[in-house]
Amino acid sequence: MTAPGSRQSGSPQLSWRDLGLHAYLPVWHAMQSLTDRRDADTADELWQVQHPPVFTQGMNGKPEHLLAPGDIPVVAIDRGGQVTYHGPGQIVLYPLLDLRRAKLGVRDLVSIMEASVIATLSDYGVTAAARADAPGVYVDGAKVASLGLRVRRGCSYHGLALNVDMDLSPFQRINPCGYADMPVTQMRDLGVRDSLDTIAARLRGNLAELLGYTAAPEPIADRLPDPSPADD
Template sequence: MTDLAPAETEKLAPDTPLVRRLGLIDYATTFERMRAFTDARKQGTPDEIWLLEHPPVFTQGQTGKAEHVLAAGSIPIVQSDRGGQVTYHGPGQLVVYFLVDLHRRGYGIRSLVSRIEHSMVALLGERGIHAYADPEAPGVYVDDAGGKRMKIGSLGLRVRRGCTYHGLSLNVAMDLEPFSRINPCGYQGLKMTQMADLAGPISVVEAGEALLIHLLRELGYVA
């Protein structure tokens, strides 16, 4: 993995985010590096957006309750400091982390959450998937044929020193079975779905590059 020290990117314009495509990388390692980057960044350090996948792991949010993990089996559980409850990450799921200076961007955390959700909804719409956000339950959802809500995209952030880390996960083409071992995001019986099941074959890389276009626009980096 590339050294993520902020000093590497000081030469870039403050409003230009550095996009890192990290491939498959361990959750705990990435978590530590996000925190280190956030603690070390300076006023002029450019924002960064990381696109990646994780090996199988359950992560607990900072207010996560143990009873929402039903049967972890051999999949490790890692305590995180993001918002929200327990979720699952695994190969075939697109993860995007946002290392964003909110003060410099000029908007707050609620606006950032909405912008990220809008980006996912826009991407899914391009694939013919009607998706929507719920202000009462962060994330992105679709309805099945019977009108029952299913979740396709999750979101959890942390703000530290006015800057964010953590981000979104979008189910692209993965094994969804591990979600049955938890109450996803703390909701009992919440069914998860993914892009490949709703709109045909797509790779994580393809989904990531398409989503990035919407993210850069929604987050105000490009017109």
């Protein structure tokens, strides 16, 4: 497996979009659109976003893991895995990467994303770890970050979600990632009081470094890419 940080990127910087608080469906559809129309020269991007409350059900999702969604919408999507929750106060990063160009396998990218979260938590004195049987990042057995990917045409979309300072109660309406009684935590409850923006900058930097980029991610826009004519 490619060791995190060992790959030499074709670019010294990874461009990123800060989408702010944005509804889930338009972001998902924009990821699909960019992936479908990219070619060998399309630059990789990292999208940062918070979503209004939403449950997303992966392709392996089972209805029994949706215990009581209530008024929170459920969206069936095309990533791997089971059900998870997104809401304000959670940092969501979507790496849209050409894995073939980067010489990365899917497992490599999963490990790099997990390592970026672990490094970010370590920056704040929090010890975290990944689990071989359940993708994500955990602190004393409680899940603090979820991961899910889709690879199409050799390119990745979807990504990771790190719980920072949010209402965790919606996780009680599901079996997170398909595990009954899975405890969930967040950085605030682990004693971290830094701002979400500062934590996000650390996470972006750690992820870019582990992907082999030599500079911090460079902001390019605060909106989704313009749709192609076929998307209109």
